[in-house]
Amino acid sequence: MVYKQVLCNYKNMRNILLLFVILSLYNCNSKVEKRDSSEIRLNEIITKVDSTSAFNGIVGILRKGEKPHIVYHGFKSPKEKSSKLDSSDYFHLASNSKLFTGFAILKVMNEFDLKHTDSIAPFFPELHPELQRVTIQQLANHTCAIHDYFSLVDEPNQITNKQALNLISQLDSTVYEPGLRWGYTNSGYVLLSLLVERVTQRGYNDYLKQEILSPLGITNAQLHPNKINALKGYENNQLSQTLSITTGDAGIFITSQDLIEFFENQDKMSAHIDEAKMWSSPWRNEEWRYGFGWFFSEDTLGKFRAHSGKSSGFESYIRISDTNDLMIFVLSNNVNGSAKLIRKKIIEELIKTTHNKTYKKH
Numbered sequence: 001m002v003y004k005q006v007l008c009n010y011k012n013m014r015n016i017l018l019l020f021v022i023l024s025l026y027n028c029n030s031k032v033e034k035r036d037s038s039e040i041r042l043n044e045i046i047t048k049v050d051s052t053s054a055f056n057g058i059v060g061i062l063r064k065g066e067k068p069h070i071v072y073h074g075f076k077s078p079k080e081k082s083s084k085l086d087s088s089d090y091f092h093l094a095s096n097s098k099l100f101t102g103f104a105i106l107k108v109m110n111e112f113d114l115k116h117t118d119s120i121a122p123f124f125p126e127l128h129p130e131l132q133r134v135t136i137q138q139l140a141n142h143t144c145a146i147h148d149y150f151s152l153v154d155e156p157n158q159i160t161n162k163q164a165l166n167l168i169s170q171l172d173s174t175v176y177e178p179g180l181r182w183g184y185t186n187s188g189y190v191l192l193s194l195l196v197e198r199v200t201q202r203g204y205n206d207y208l209k210q211e212i213l214s215p216l217g218i219t220n221a222q223l224h225p226n227k228i229n230a231l232k233g234y235e236n237n238q239l240s241q242t243l244s245i246t247t248g249d250a251g252i253f254i255t256s257q258d259l260i261e262f263f264e265n266q267d268k269m270s271a272h273i274d275e276a277k278m279w280s281s282p283w284r285n286e287e288w289r290y291g292f293g294w295f296f297s298e299d300t301l302g303k304f305r306a307h308s309g310k311s312s313g314f315e316s317y318i319r320i321s322d323t324n325d326l327m328i329f330v331l332s333n334n335v336n337g338s339a340k341l342i343r344k345k346i347i348e349e350l351i352k353t354t355h356n357k358t359y360k361k362h
Contacts (some may be wrong), residue, residue, distance in 0.1 A: 102293030193248025233313020259269025
């Protein structure tokens with residue numbers, strides 16, 4: 001009798017353990033299937049928008065507390081199509097470098113007790129008095145009205161900070177009254193990087209790496225690299241020319257892993273983000289504002305900040321939502337219009353998903 005009871009208990013325990021194992025395997029498979037389906041979905045978006053397979057780059061969707069969702073689409077060289085893209089590849093951020101310049105100048109302002117309304121005159125004695133009236137905020141918000149240095153040369157090629165400053169120093173007036181309206185100009189951000197150097201007495205690259213990039217966990221980024229695994233930029237599969245090697249307005253080369261680290265550590269720059277928003281200026285209308293390297297706006301997904309970049313065969317886009325901890329990024333080394341279409345479609349799909357979830361709740 002005792003033996004039968006023990007045997008029965010053993011069988012029951014074995015069945016319970018077997019059921020537990022089956023349920024565990026089911027849960028694991030469900031998670032894998034869910035992750036796989038999301039990856040397929042992003043690939044579907046890229047394929048649907050880019051029917052000619054022109055897009056060459058990396059697309060990422062990051063959410064707090066979730067595994068990064070990244071798709072590597074294309075080749076290191078879109079012309080040769082031999083080696084596929086991977087996480088070790090460096091892409092030029094182009095004008096997305098400006099958001100890190102914004103962090104740098106805001107940190108310098110806090111460290112050296114500078115105000116956003118301070119004139120740049122003490123830092124740039126070589127500039128004409130008409131340009132010296134410009135404030136730090138106006139440089140950072142594209143309201144300085146200083147001619148873009150690209151417009152001051154017939155054929156820009158490998159322009160340096162020194163050359164850009166020399167071109168700006170020859171100006172005796174601004175395009176319009178500084179602060180009057182918004183007008184995109186790379187000159188302002190080159191001057192900001194030089195201002196960082198002149199105030200801190202440190203090289204801009206050194207200051208940016210040590211004070212901004214390193215705290216954000218961005219350890220791979222380089223400024224105008226020569227020897228690292230940096231990709232070359234293309235336009236419609238043709239190798240592109242490097243127009244400038246200035247700092248502040250562009251020049252940062254970064255990997256997808258760096259952007260993951262940036263997203264996960266962005267809270268370390270929360271004070272500077274708040275300052276950038278507080279001192280931002282209207283862009284075209286009050287629904288969009290720009291300040292210290294960021295566009296600020298709001299849509300169905302919530303409030304967000306974003307920036308895009310395009311230069312020398314590279315294109316980039318970064319968008320971070322303040323309300324639901326979402327980051328979207330697109331990096332491409334083949335400029336042909338496909339990157340912009342893909343980023344728009346991803347945002348449309350995310351908005352549609354959010355709308356459907358809200359509708360179901362009601």
